[in-house]
Amino acid sequence: MSSDELKPGLSRRAMISASVASLAALMLRAARSDAAAKERAAADPRHAFTDRLAALVIPDTSTPGAAKAKVASFVLLALDHGMGGMSPALLECVRKQLDEAAGQDFTKVPGVRGAQLLAAFDRSAFAAASPAPDSAEAAWRHIKSAIVAGYYTSEIGASKELVYEPIPGKFENVKLTADFRSRSNDGFGGSL
Amino acid sequence: MAEFEAIVAGSGITGGWAAKELTERGLKVLMIERGPMIEHRRDYKTEFTPPWELPYRGFGDPKALATSKRIQRFAWMDEWTQHMFVDDDVDVYETPPESGFLWMRGYHLGGRSLMWGRHSYRMSPLHFESNGRDGHGVPWPVRYQDVAPWYDLVEQFIGVNGTVDNLPTLPDGKYQPSMGLNAAEQRLADAVRSHYPDRRLLPGRTANLTQAIGDRAPCQFRDQCARGCSFGAYFSTQSSTLPAARATGRLTLLTDTIVESLEYDAPKRRATALRLINATTGERSTARAPLIFLCTGSINSVSLLLRSASADAPRGLGNSSDLLGRYVMDHVKGDWVLSTVPGIDDQMYLGRRPNGITMPRFVNVAGQDADFLRGYSYQGGSGRATWKRGGEEAGIGAEFKQKLRQPGGWQIALEPNVECLPSKDNRVTINFDRKDKYGLPLTRIDVRWGENERKAAAHARKQAAAMLSLLGGEVITFGSETRPPGTAIHEMGGASMGEDPRNSVTNPYNQLHDAPNVFVTDGAFMNSSGDRNPSLTYMAFTVRAAAHAADLLKNGAL
Numbered sequence: 001m002s003s004d005e006l007k008p009g010l011s012r013r014a015m016i017s018a019s020v021a022s023l024a025a026l027m028l029r030a031a032r033s034d035a036a037a038k039e040r041a042a043a044d045p046r047h048a049f050t051d052r053l054a055a056l057v058i059p060d061t062s063t064p065g066a067a068k069a070k071v072a073s074f075v076l077l078a079l080d081h082g083m084g085g086m087s088p089a090l091l092e093c094v095r096k097q098l099d100e101a102a103g104q105d106f107t108k109v110p111g112v113r114g115a116q117l118l119a120a121f122d123r124s125a126f127a128a129a130s131p132a133p134d135s136a137e138a139a140w141r142h143i144k145s146a147i148v149a150g151y152y153t154s155e156i157g158a159s160k161e162l163v164y165e166p167i168p169g170k171f172e173n174v175k176l177t178a179d180f181r182s183r184s185n186d187g188f189g190g191s192l
Numbered sequence: 193m194a195e196f197e198a199i200v201a202g203s204g205i206t207g208g209w210a211a212k213e214l215t216e217r218g219l220k221v222l223m224i225e226r227g228p229m230i231e232h233r234r235d236y237k238t239e240f241t242p243p244w245e246l247p248y249r250g251f252g253d254p255k256a257l258a259t260s261k262r263i264q265r266f267a268w269m270d271e272w273t274q275h276m277f278v279d280d281d282v283d284v285y286e287t288p289p290e291s292g293f294l295w296m297r298g299y300h301l302g303g304r305s306l307m308w309g310r311h312s313y314r315m316s317p318l319h320f321e322s323n324g325r326d327g328h329g330v331p332w333p334v335r336y337q338d339v340a341p342w343y344d345l346v347e348q349f350i351g352v353n354g355t356v357d358n359l360p361t362l363p364d365g366k367y368q369p370s371m372g373l374n375a376a377e378q379r380l381a382d383a384v385r386s387h388y389p390d391r392r393l394l395p396g397r398t399a400n401l402t403q404a405i406g407d408r409a410p411c412q413f414r415d416q417c418a419r420g421c422s423f424g425a426y427f428s429t430q431s432s433t434l435p436a437a438r439a440t441g442r443l444t445l446l447t448d449t450i451v452e453s454l455e456y457d458a459p460k461r462r463a464t465a466l467r468l469i470n471a472t473t474g475e476r477s478t479a480r481a482p483l484i485f486l487c488t489g490s491i492n493s494v495s496l497l498l499r500s501a502s503a504d505a506p507r508g509l510g511n512s513s514d515l516l517g518r519y520v521m522d523h524v525k526g527d528w529v530l531s532t533v534p535g536i537d538d539q540m541y542l543g544r545r546p547n548g549i550t551m552p553r554f555v556n557v558a559g560q561d562a563d564f565l566r567g568y569s570y571q572g573g574s575g576r577a578t579w580k581r582g583g584e585e586a587g588i589g590a591e592f593k594q595k596l597r598q599p600g601g602w603q604i605a606l607e608p609n610v611e612c613l614p615s616k617d618n619r620v621t622i623n624f625d626r627k628d629k630y631g632l633p634l635t636r637i638d639v640r641w642g643e644n645e646r647k648a649a650a651h652a653r654k655q656a657a658a659m660l661s662l663l664g665g666e667v668i669t670f671g672s673e674t675r676p677p678g679t680a681i682h683e684m685g686g687a688s689m690g691e692d693p694r695n696s697v698t699n700p701y702n703q704l705h706d707a708p709n710v711f712v713t714d715g716a717f718m719n720s721s722g723d724r725n726p727s728l729t730y731m732a733f734t735v736r737a738a739a740h741a742a743d744l745l746k747n748g749a750l
Contacts, residue, residue, distance in 0.1 A: 056588055056589065057588045057589070057592065058592070058593050059589060059590055059593065061590050061593055061594070065593070074249065077248075081248070081253075081254050081255070082254045082255075083248060083251055083252075083254050084251070084254075115588070115589060118588055119588050119589070122586055122587070122588050123586050125586070126585060126586035127586075141583070141584075144582075144583050145583030145584070146583075147583075148579065148580070148582040148583040148596075149249065149251065149580070149583065150249070152579040152580075152582075152596075153243040153244060153249040153250060154244050154249075155242065155244045158242065158243065158244065161593070161597070162579065162596075162597065164242070166240065166242070166414065167412050167414060168412065168413045168414065168542060168543035168544060169412050169413065169543070170413060170542065170543050171371060171372070171413045171541065171542065171543035171544070171545050172541065172542050172543065173372075173374055173375055173539065173540070173541050174539075174540050174541065174542055175538055175539065175540065176537065176538050176539060176540040176598070176599070180540065180597075180598060180599075181597050181598075182578065182579060182596070182597060182598060182599050183542075183544075184579065185414075185544065186544065186575070186576075186578045186579075186599075187578030187579045187580045188243050188250050189250050189251075189270040189271075189272070190251070190270070190580070191251060192251045
């Protein structure tokens, strides 16, 4: 033990051993937890509806969209854990609105018609500066934010659709070109 | 425990400097840190973590934000850095509702030097004269020219990027090349300069390297400093002062150890020992040295001295003046104004500067020209809207996705740093009836904004809106109410310095009048807050005090 690394009550060797053991246990627990979370998400009856919404907002194009990025799992996590002040009721509110607009279960509406219905609902949600707090429009704005956040913080959204640039190495002012792709990093962090 | 010539309590911005200076001046030093070890590079565990590997993608655990981080969340904390901040359920304190003081802290090696904002501005001559001029607070016993050489030394060691501007309210220093302005900031700088001859908008001056110093590499423009920087590109204890102190071979570092109080020998007028608590086991011990530097952070150092009350110092060690714990300050923040910036959508930037803009004080400079005392400066920054705007505007489908590939519109923000008028009633005390998990009586913080702060903040909002309106965009003013004290994380004062022991706690070299072998060199010694980030000033005074202390010790005067 070097003289500048005194840690009362625990030797350095003991610390390292404890750390390695703890890390291994944590990694194992995390892997199990991750797999379990994925299973739970797939079995969640809300998943199909959320996945449909996400895919309509950010579809596959030349890069994979929100469905392939598994954005629905993030949205459900955000709802269930109260991220950004959200709650599971928001999703039900949106579902009710879209089911009514479709006259049937929204998830069963064919692709183009589904996109048209959601686009109309989306336009109404953003028509006013602030929709009524308990309205379906307000609920949709929360859900949409979570879809966008879930996509652009996923590996697919951050690094395939946009440019993931962890170490820019320099700062410079440039002209914006038509083929410029934003850096996903610019939007990381903050609040949902 | 081994013999030491000096003990430094605290390992943050000033503790690191004290350890460096004292060891380099030949002293055998024990540095005590209450939190755990964070080793440079090795322990920056989230530095390279992408958001998709975090449980909440970087937005934070809502449960933690509502409970154990309910206060710390008001710092620039995120999911990558939340482990750097204390647990609000464990590291408790008291504050009355009328104050609502937010105390943001990091208890680990390096303290807040790892998470600090890095803005590094010299106080101006004006700031050192203000208490004497308007009668608020204890008059400073030193002037700008007394500190200037120490500012030089500190700036060159830590590495500050900035411009030389020859402004009376913002003295220039020894700078590395500036990080510059982006297109929107330059546009505002030009507009302000042409419209207000007495105002200048400048690139921020931050302790981020634009040129290497030793094995510290230049900034990589990641703007994620608070995760820790393996490049060593910003100043922290770990990257800068600790390696220097270790290189002397005279530093012993003791982590996970809380300083409970100081023992006092009244006849000799000396503190003789530090009473310690092992933060892991609760075991008590003592450490002794002829020289003691308190660098645990302003409120903690004041609390430590107040807890050191004894029969010979019943109101706390160093408190014969009854001023210990008084004149506690912060800067008023939160009154920020934002504007869109039209007409430059063909301009962009690459890289993320860990920096922004500053505008030095322009009110009450030559004389009293506003209906409040002192003044304010601004900081802020600009950028283009990111992909996040997708959650705030209409659109779905391929076209929507394509649109978010490109950046959104420009925005620029100004936020004032309002000087807090020193008030005797803004105070830190100890509630000996309530204890924390370590058995320490709770610190109570009662700092309130007064009418002067409110007037200055309102003035700053109005002026910011007027300047931003020059850009021709949409101006949005946020927060008609200022945020609670503590928000700026510039808490300071409580051990004011002065020549007269009856009217001050520390002398002009940061020594307690009542125990001259105790130096208080974190922000507790500050007599006024000025209108700018104070850490550079704490560092300059620490180096100055350490040089003085080493001389005194060498001459047998301690």
